[in-house]
Each structure stands twice: as C-alpha cells, then as structure tokens.
C-alpha cells in the first residue's frame with residue numbers, strides 16, 4: 210500500500226459529497242475515488258441486508274481500483290454494513306459514520322437532542338449502541354424526514370419541499386425544548402442553512418463530516434499512508450445513476466467541478482464499467 214493510492218468514498222448519492230468536502234479541506238493532496246450509488250438511492254428505506262450487499266460490492270470495486278482506505282460516507286450503509294465490511298475485508302481500512310449523539314449529549318443544556326436520520330439507520334444496532342453508551346439521561350427525539358434525501362438529490366436545497374419536510378420534523382422538537390440537532394444522514398448538511406433558519410441561531414446543528422475527515426487523517430498518519438505531495442489531488446467521480454445530473458450538481462455541493470463516469474450493476478453484487 211502506498212500514500213499515492215486513492216481514498217475511496219461512497220454513499221447512496223450526493224450525501225457523500227458533504228463528507229468528501231470535509232476531507233478535501235484538510236487532506237487536499239489526497240487522490241480520491243468517489244462513488245454515488247444513485248441507481249439505488251435512497252438506501253434509507255431499504256432492508257439492511259440489501260444495503261449490506263450493495264456496500265460489499267462497492268467496497269470490492271473500490272479495493273480493486275486500489276483504494277488504500279474506504280470512507281463509508283453514509284450513515285445508512287455504516288449501520289447496515291460497517292462491521293460486516295471489516296470482517297469481509299480484514300486487510301482493508303474503513304472509516305464509517307455514526308450519529309453524533311456523543312457530542313450532542315455533552316453539549317446540550319436543555320437535555321433534549323433531536324436526531325435526523327433514515328429509517329434504516331434508526332433500526333441498526335450501531336444507533337442503538339450509540340444511544341445506549343452516550344445518551345446518559347438526555348432525551349432523544351427522532352425523525353426520518355421522509356422525502357428529504359430525494360429533494361436534496363434533485364439539488365433542491367432551499368425550496369418549499371425541503372422547508373415543509375424540515376418544519377414538520379423540527380417544530381415538534383422545538384416545542385419540546387430541543388437545543389441540539391444531530392445530522393445522522395450525510396445528505397442533510399446541504400440543508401443546514403434551512404435547518405438553522407427554522408430552529409434559530411441558538412440551536413446547535415451538528416454535522417459529523419469534519420470529525421470523520423479528522424479520523425481519516427489520523428488513520429492515514431498512523432498507517433504511514435498520508436499523501437505528502439504538494440499538489441492538489443484529483444477526484445474521480447462515478448455514479449450508477451445519471452453522470453450528467455451529478456456533474457451539474459458538483460459545483461454547488463462541493464465547490465469543485467469534475468467529470469463523472471458511469472458504473473453499472475450486474476445484479477446486486479457486482480459493479481462494472483459499461
């Protein structure tokens with residue numbers, strides 16, 4: 210394994226770009242392969258087992274492409290598959306997402322925390338264990354924000370549709386004195402301005418992406434795999450959906466542009482170039 214090899218980053222769709230953005234900020238020299246499984250988005254309403262199949266095939270493809278580390282930039286895929294991926298590919302290194310209940314429980318003053326995540330994330334053992342270990346008497350309110358991933362995939366970050374979904378989710382939480390919101394889905398950081406507008410400036414919104422990027426940095430340092438070249442690394446973008454649509458969204462979601470290539474699924478267990 211060499212520092213020049215790429216980091217692999219994947220999600221069901223554009224959500225992974227919120228994590229990629231944080232990685233690019235602190236690790237600009239790294240080469241990256243990004244894959245959005247937009248043929249299958251949303252993951253959040255699928256059975257965990259199916260998301261595990263998808264994640265295994267994606268990880269295998271990224272490893273075949275030479276990934277030195279894989280970031281599961283998706284709470285749902287982390288809930289469904291992170292432990293399984295570590296067992297299946299013991300030689301590979303993975304960084305995953307978990308809802309940031311720990312910092313939220315430490316920071317809340319009202320003792321009421323709201324968590325926004327997908328149904329599959331709430332069902333997974335990872336979420337249950339995070340709540341059990343870290344909630345410590347803090348009241349946790351949950352909402353799955355139905356439809357929000359879909360509108361964000363369409364690039365609708367501040368229109369009437371996301372506003373209605375978020376108001377329905379957040380108003381009842383505010384009525385119960387919630388003062389901290391955990392973004393438990395990597396799509397949601399793209400609507401932070403809207404969330405902040407609804408909840409007001411005094412409510413803290415926690416995006417875990419910067420902490421995940423720091424974890425990537427720590428792991429690369431520890432393994433001697435950090436890319437130390439002085440230039441800016443390239444990102445190669447892939448989608449199983451429509452390359453043009455993702456390409457058009459990149460400048461807005463990532464502050465970067467790039468061309469997007471297509472991958473296709475052979476059944477549920479193999480990704481190939483067309």
Ligand code: DGL
Nearest residue numbers: 224251252253284285395
């Ligand atoms: N971005 C994803 C997450 O963090 C998945 C959203 C979805 O596909 O439902 O959970």
